[in-house]
Amino acid sequence: MRPVRERPLFPHIVPETPRGLLDFAGSLVRQLVEVLSEMAYRLNRTLPKDGSEAMGHPLPLATFTVATRPPAADWAGGVIYVSDASTGAKFQGSDGSAWVNLG
Incomplete structure (x- = not known):
């Protein structure tokens, strides 16, 4: 499993035209979808869906x-x-x- 980026690469160009703004927004949306998809992938493979898996270790408290x-x-x-x-x-x-x- 690849590591999740801690600092996504946001576009560095400030849009000056409507087309530039659309490209900027599209880039942000693609990165957001990528990060959320990776998080969902990890959660779905970590947490049992039916509650059948018991804890294997004590739960550490704060x-x-x-x-x-x-x-x-x-x-x-x-x-x-x-x-x-x-x-x-x-x-x-x-x-x-x-x-x-x-x-």
């Missing part, structure tokens, strides 16, 4: 300290690991307004 936790309102439904939390409070989930202990 790790924070109590002081560096993101705002709970920004991550409603999110789960994090808090490395310096007390026993029983290391795994926390956001209820949309606060981080709550999950055990």
